[in-house]
Structures are given as structure tokens and as C-alpha cells.
Amino acid sequence: xASADATTKKTNLxxxxxxxxTYYRDMLLIRRFEEKAGQLYGMGHIGGxxxxxxxxxxxxxxxxxxxxEGDQVITGYRDHGHMLACGMxxxxxxxxxxxxxxxxxxxKGGSMHMFSSEKKFYGGHGIVxxxxxxGAGLAFANKYKNNGKVSLTYFGDxxxxxxxxxxxxxxxxxxxxxxxxxxxxxxxxxxxSVKRAHSETHLYRRGxxxxxxxxxVDGMDILAVREAGRAAIEHARTGKGPFVxxxxxxxxxxxxxxxxxxxxTREEVDQVREHxxxxxxxxxxxxxGGHATVEDLKAIDKELKQIIKEAADFSLESPExxxxxxxxxxxx
Numbered sequence: 001x002a003s004a005d006a007t008t009k010k011t012n013l014x015x016x017x018x019x020x021x022t023y024y025r026d027m028l029l030i031r032r033f034e035e036k037a038g039q040l041y042g043m044g045h046i047g048g049x050x051x052x053x054x055x056x057x058x059x060x061x062x063x064x065x066x067x068x069e070g071d072q073v074i075t076g077y078r079d080h081g082h083m084l085a086c087g088m089x090x091x092x093x094x095x096x097x098x099x100x101x102x103x104x105x106x107x108k109g110g111s112m113h114m115f116s117s118e119k120k121f122y123g124g125h126g127i128v129x130x131x132x133x134x135g136a137g138l139a140f141a142n143k144y145k146n147n148g149k150v151s152l153t154y155f156g157d158x159x160x161x162x163x164x165x166x167x168x169x170x171x172x173x174x175x176x177x178x179x180x181x182x183x184x185x186x187x188x189x190x191x192x193s194v195k196r197a198h199s200e201t202h203l204y205r206r207g208x209x210x211x212x213x214x215x216x217v218d219g220m221d222i223l224a225v226r227e228a229g230r231a232a233i234e235h236a237r238t239g240k241g242p243f244v245x246x247x248x249x250x251x252x253x254x255x256x257x258x259x260x261x262x263x264x265t266r267e268e269v270d271q272v273r274e275h276x277x278x279x280x281x282x283x284x285x286x287x288x289g290g291h292a293t294v295e296d297l298k299a300i301d302k303e304l305k306q307i308i309k310e311a312a313d314f315s316l317e318s319p320e321x322x323x324x325x326x327x328x329x330x331x332x
Contacts, residue, residue, distance in 0.1 A: 013223045017291040023065065023222045024282045025300055027057035030081040031279060032301075032308045033090055037080065037097055041257045045316060046097045049126070050111045053081035055252040058278035059184050060085040062225025062247075063152060066233055070147070074122040074135045075154035077112040078184075078251075082154065086119040090307060094315035102318030106325060129155060129162030132181070136168040139179035139242070150236045151179040158189020160203050166210075169242065173210040176241035180232045181207070183244065184219070186251045191263040204246035214244030220276040223285070250276070 015023070034052045041050050053060075056078075064085040067073075075082045083093050088104060096103030096114050104114050112126040122138065125131040135153025142149040159165065160183055172179050183203045187194055194201050204214035213235070217228035225247060232243040250272045254261035261269075286292050 013221075013227065015223055015226075015285070017286075017289070019065070020282060020286050020289070020291055021300075023058075023061055023226075024279065024286060024297070025304070026061045026064070026085060027222065027279050027282060028301060029090070029304050029307070030057045030061070030084050032304050033084060033094070033311070034080060036308045036312050037094070038253070038257065040094075040098065040312060040315070046111065047099065048110050048112075049077065050097065050257045051078040051255065052253045052257070053078055053251070055272070055278070056184060056186060056219065056249045057081060058222040058225050058282075059182075059219045059247045059249050060154075062219075062222050063182065063229045065222075065226045066230040067152065068149070068233075068237075070120060070149045071233075072120045072122055072135075072138045072142075072149065072151045073154070074131045074138065074151065075124065076128065076131055076156060076159060077124065077126050078156070079112065079114065079124045083114055083116070083119075083121060083124075086116070086121045088114075088116055088119055088121065090311040091314040094308075094311040095318045098315040098318075099320060100315060100318035101321050101325075102314060106329070107318075107321045108325060108329070129159040129164050131155065132159070132162070133164050133168040135181075136172045136177055136179055136242075139172065139177035139236075140175065142178050143175065148237060149178065150233050151177075152182055152233075153179055154182045154184055156189065157183060157185040157187065157194050157203060158192070158197070160206055161189075161197065165206065169207050169210050169212055169244075172242040173207065173212050176239060178236040178239075179242045180229075180236055181212075181242060181244045183246045185216075185246055185248045187248075188251070188255065188263065190255045191259070191261075193263070202246070204244050207242065207244040212242050212244055214246065216246040216248060219247035219249030220272075220278045220281060222278060222282050249278075 034054045092104040099107040114124045139151040204216045218224045232245045235243045
């Protein structure tokens with residue numbers, strides 16, 4: 001039986017100038033987008049739930065770096081970063097948050113329920129763990145069609161305790177489905193720490209009883225994530241079946257915008273921001289390698305802030321859906 005105790009070896013933590021600048025830009029785009037989304041929520045322009053991805057940017061950007069055209073992504077409700085990393089238009093994402101017709105789901109999905117068949121992004125799911133069997137289903141379709149594609153199925157440490165996780169893993173291994181179960185371990189499920197809710201805190205071992213191999217990686221290091229993702233995807237794409245990849249990351253904000261996050265100290269958050277921030281780490285790779293100057297990076301930031309400003313303006317100028325839209329896109 002395959003071991004579930006594989007560890008990610010740091011075999012190739014290097015990147016070209018172009019790669020590093022792309023990763024930096026993509027992560028910073030997500031950061032600036034989420035900061036603006038938080039502002040719009042506070043101003044009352046975004047209703048309902050809103051879960052920000054600030055701090056976790058290296059996870060999805062690192063995985064996106066080793067995806068191939070046609071590979072699918074499915075995730076939970078903390079999904080803005082995944083959409084942007086997949087190449088979805090920031091204007092369309094932001095307009096969906098504000099519930100406008102210019103949104104990627106015509107303003108009817110909101111923060112948690114966006115979708116793009118064009119980008120092979122299959123949601124955005126508000127029910128905890130609901131996307132996991134669906135991600136295995138995408139992988140089943142890939143195997144049935146023999147198309148060589150892989151399903152990247154993201155979920156958090158909290159969702160990893162849901163029963164459907166184990167049902168999906170059992171079937172995935174039984175049928176050798178090309179799916180990566182990507183556990184974004186940000187250490188807190190809503191307000192409960194991993195050590196208080198998990199009898200086994202090494203979540204990459206969750207597939208052990210099914211014979212699914214797994215590994216864990218530092219999710220605050222874009223290059224480490226990329227290499228771990230490369231190994232996991234190669235495993236699945238070459239017919240060896242599913243893989244559990246635990247990416248250890250950290251969210252700076254509360255679980256959602258309504259969460260004051262009193263279950264952890266400000267010192268804890270500041271410590272991570274100061275010493276482990278994924279964007280700062282990428283910035284250090286760039287500057288230490290002589291690939292760009294501080295002024296170059298400031299110019300990138302200025303450009304991204306303008307893109308996000310335009311997205312926010314579009315999201316407020318786009319009209320709200322007509323009442324007739326209540327009856328479209330439904331199976332009734």
C-alpha cells in the first residue's frame with residue numbers, strides 16, 4: 001500500500017526572473033483585491049458573507065503555476081483568490097460581490113458562488129465540504145474521457161473533518177481518479193484551532209487508510225508550493241490516482257467579515273505577517289536575485305491598485321439584476 005507519510009523534498013526551489021515577477025504580481029493582485037473587497041463590505045456595498053484570502057495567496061498561485069490547460073479547480077467559499085489565479089476578470093469578480101449584472105454569475109451568486117466553465121472553475125461552494133465529492137466527480141469525468149486532465153479540489157482544515165471527505169477519498173483511490181485533495185490548512189476552522197478539533201493534526205495523512213499518499217508543504221513559500229504541487233499533479237496525471245497535499249498557510253483576517261478573531265492574539269498574527277508573509281518572501285527572492293528593484297516592485301503595485309480601483313468602480317456602476325433574472329439559470 002502506498003505510504004501517506006511522504007514529505008516534500010526541496011529539489012528545485014529556484015525560478016526565473018519572469019516566473020518570480022509573475023508570481024509576485026499574481027499574489028499582489030489577490031492581496032489588493034481582497035483589501036478593496038474588505039473596504040467595500042465595510043461600506044455596505046457587499047452583502048451576505050465574505051471570506052477574504054489575505055495571507056494565503058501563495059497556495060493558489062503556486063498550484064496554478066503547475067496546472068495545465070484544461071485542469072479543473074473547485075473550492076469552498078473562500079474563493080476570490082482562486083478565481084483571480086484562474087484568470088477570471090477582476091471586474092467580473094468584484095461586480096459579483098456587489099450583486100450586479102456585470103458579475104461572473106450575473107450578480108446572483110455573490111461572494112461564495114461564482115463559476116466559469118471557460119476557465120474550468122467550478123465554484124465557489126457555501127456548504128462546508130460540498131465541493132469535495134464534486135471534485136472527485138470532475139476527476140471521474142476526466143478518467144472516463146481519458147483526457148489527461150487533473151481536478152484540483154481545495155478545502156480547508158475544518159472541512160477535512162467532514163464525512164464526505166472520506167467517502168470521496170475511498171472512491172477516488174478505488175478508481176484511481178486524477179484528483180489532488182488540496183488541504184489549505186490555515187490553522188483555524190472558523191474559530192477552532194486544528195489541535196483542538198483534530199485527533200491527527202498532520203492532515204496530509206487523511207488518506208492513509210485508503211492508501212492515498214500525501215505530503216505537507218510550507219504554504220507561505222510560493223516556490224515550495226509550486227514544487228509540491230508539481231509532484232502531486234504528476235502523480236495524479238500519470239495514472240497513479242489521488243494525492244493529498246496539505247499546504248500549511250495562514251489567514252490574517254477573521255474567518256469571515258463578521259468574525260472579530262478573538263480566539264488568537266494580535267501578536268500571533270503580527271508574527272506571521274512579519275516573518276512569513278508569502279508576498280514578502282517572493283519579494284525577497286526577486287530583490288536578492290537582482291531581478292528587479294524596489295522601485296520596479298512599487299510600479300507593479302501602483303498598476304495593480306489602478307486595476308482594482310477600476311474593478312471597484314465597475315462593480316458599483318453596473319446595474320442590479322432585473323427581477324426577471326430570478327427565473328433564469330434554474331432547473332425548474
